Amino acid sequence: MPPANPPPRPRAAAARLLDLLVYALLTGCAVVTLVPFAWMVAAALKNQTDFFTSVFLPRGDGFLGVAWDHLTLDNFRRLLVELPIPRAIVNSVFLSAGLSLLATLFCAMGGYGLAKYPFRGRAVLTTLVLGAAILPPSLLLAPGFELVWRLGLLDSYAGFLLPGLTPAFGVFLFRQAMLNRVPAELIESARLDGCGELRIFFQLVLPLVRPMTGAFIILSFLGTWNNFIGPQLILQSAERQPLAVAMNNLRGVYGTDYGLVMAGTLVSIAPIMALFLLLQREFISGLTAGAVKG
Amino acid sequence: MTPPVPAAPRSAPPFPRWAPWFFVAPWLLGFATFVAWPLGRSLVLSCLQTYGPGTTVYVGLANFRYLLHDELFWKALANTVRFTLGCVGVQLPVALGLALLLNRPSLRGRAWFRLVFFAPSLVGLAFAALLVALMFERRTGLVDAGLHSLFSSWDPDFPWLEQYVMTALILAAVWLYAGFNMVYFLAALQGVSPELLEAAAIDGAGPWQRFWHVTLPEIRPVAGLVVLMSVAGSFQLFELPYLMFNTTGDPAGPDNSALTVVMYLYQMGFLSGDLGYASAIGWVLAVLLISLALLQRWLARREEY
Structure with a gap:
């Protein structure tokens, strides 16, 4: 570091050099981050021969030295026409949408009950929520599977959905949001005006915590879409399995068909990426809500 | 009503x-x-030996006694600890570094960089496994082919999935989660008061001293939480190695080099059908993780006084 009070010009130049270095480093890291995605897209568009002979796009005489005419959508055609992947897409959408909407409703209700009603047992229940939130999920894997088997719900959508409808973590997040954003006076004055408890919750409280609601719907949608172990254990017939399970079964059968596997991976993660691009703010605030602000 | x-x-x-x-x-x-x-029920199960959920035999504490001498369990635990240390030691510094770069006040395009770095963490591990497995294949995979075309001295047959399994998994974890943890670090860094940093600079503290004596103590609560989440997450590692090696016929990888605690639990409970032994493994894992969480809280509290 230069001594105190350096002449202003070199200092500005040094700052600019440092800026340049920061941009170079960040751009380098961004390229490294994106290259696997580019490789996957390229692989999905190539046939088997081109996959082995080129890292990204096949070389040829076309524009920019790329053999554009070698690129093919055949992998996607096979995936979506010949193989049962459309069914898996429908399952993924159905399970993720159903679970995230219901879980958000139940978590918001639970969080409201714990945050805004002084009642006997509230302290105990709040402790239980916190305790349940820190349990490692793998501890409940074996007994949870046994329970679903006992209930006769193996290989049914209900067997997968029911255990996921009331995540303690969500109740905790909504409790925090209610404590921070819903003033008690508002609820009391609504009661004075003769407003029923259900109407207070749906028409007054839920709109006040809308940011949390949006973030939590997205977060549980993502979690369900990406869940492998749950559907793998519980949904055994092929026609009920979501993409996470179906794609890995497909790799077991067509494992060396690299283009097909990459096309399937692309189809599986593209909807999540699209959602993220549309709703980035909700994503990031959902992630940091529990940790930084709470 | x-x-x-x-x-x-x-x-x-x-x-x-x-x-x-x-x-x-x-x-x-x-x-x-x-x-x-x-x-x-898992407490009860951990004292049973089962053959599928239907058939059970009471064995007392035999599951836990067996666990103590089960070489595969210790191998799985050692692998899991190595992966965890790799994640905390490599991925978190990368995450903090990215956050520090992004926190530069004069930086433009911060939102775009953040978007790019965060994107891989949206890819579920079940899907990431498909991509990562192909990326680390010899010769045809992105890693070997790419490194070889950049540096011709790189061996295009570098055996990532044969001999460097743990390194490959940690590299994959850096790609997947550095951007995720960066979001937390960045949020914490943006809460560090600029006045404090300015005062330190006026007192003659260099950038390194400012980082070490001002920034780091300020972000310590969030950093502690990120470390804890990272450790808890790494300890649950299962899908990534399991699905990467599943098609080779042995999901534990060559010489059990990719076997993790949760993978062992899964194999014992659902492939061998012993839900009792799987529950015993689950309890050992839970006790380990809860003690780590308590240790972190204790350390954080001790710091406050």
Whole structure:
């Protein structure tokens, strides 16, 4: 570091050099981050021969030295026409949408009950929520599977959905949001005006915590879409399995068909990426809500 | 709906007694059925040997005694600890570094960089495994082919999935989660007061001293939480190695180099059908993780005084 009070010009130049270095480093890291995605897209568009002979796009005489005419959508055609992947897409959408909407409703209700009603047992229940939130999920894997088997719900959508409808973590997040954003006076004055408890919750409280609601719907949608172990254990017939399970079964059968596997991976993660691009703010605030602000 | 109990004038009518219980009922029902009951049941199960869920034999503490001498379990635990240390030691510094770069006040395009770095963490591990497995294949995979075309001295047959399994998994974890943890670090860094940093600079503290004596203590609570989440997450590692090696016929990888604790639990419980032994493994894992969480809280508290 230069001594105190350096002449202003070199200092500005040094700052600019440092800026340049920061941009170079960040751009380098961004390229490294994106290259696997580019490789996957390229692989999905190539046939088997081109996959082995080129890292990204096949070389040829076309524009920019790329053999554009070698690129093919055949992998996607096979995936979506010949193989049962459309069914898996429908399952993924159905399970993720159903679970995230219901879980958000139940978590918001639970969080409201714990945050805004002084009642006997509230302290105990709040402790239980916190305790349940820190349990490692793998501890409940074996007994949870046994329970679903006992209930006769193996290989049914209900067997997968029911255990996921009331995540303690969500109740905790909504409790925090209610404590921070819903003033008690508002609820009391609504009661004075003769407003029923259900109407207070749906028409007054839920709109006040809308940011949390949006973030939590997205977060549980993502979690369900990406869940492998749950559907793998519980949904055994092929026609009920979501993409996470179906794609890995497909790799077991067509494992060396690299283009097909990459096309399937692309189809599986593209909807999540699209959602993220549309709703980035909700994503990031959902992630940091529990940790930084709470 | 029951009418509210008539109340004294001027004060708000009290809520009906059913109301709080109505709102917590769905969670309470779910908790009792799918958390409390299985939790108790797993204590019972850990004292049983089972052949599928239907057939059970009481074995007392034999599962835990066997676990102590089970070489595969220790191998799985050692692999898991190595992966965890790799994640905390490599991925978190990368995450903090990215956050520090992005926190530069004069930086433009911060939102775009953040978007790019965060994107891989949206890819579920079940899908990432498909991509990562192909990326690390010899010669044809992106890593070997790319490194070879950049540096011709790089061996295009570098055996990532044969001999450097753990390194490959840690590199994959850096790609997947550095951007995720960066979001937390960045949020914490943006909470560090600029006045404090300015005061330190006026007092003659260099950038390194400012980082070490001002920034780091300020972000310590968030950093502690990120470390804890990272350790807890790494300890649950399962899908990534399992699905990467599943098609080779042995999901534990060559010489069990990719076997993790949760993978061992899964194999014992659902492939060998011994839910009892799987529950015993689950309890050991839970006790380990909860002690780590308590240790972190204790350390954080001790710091406050």
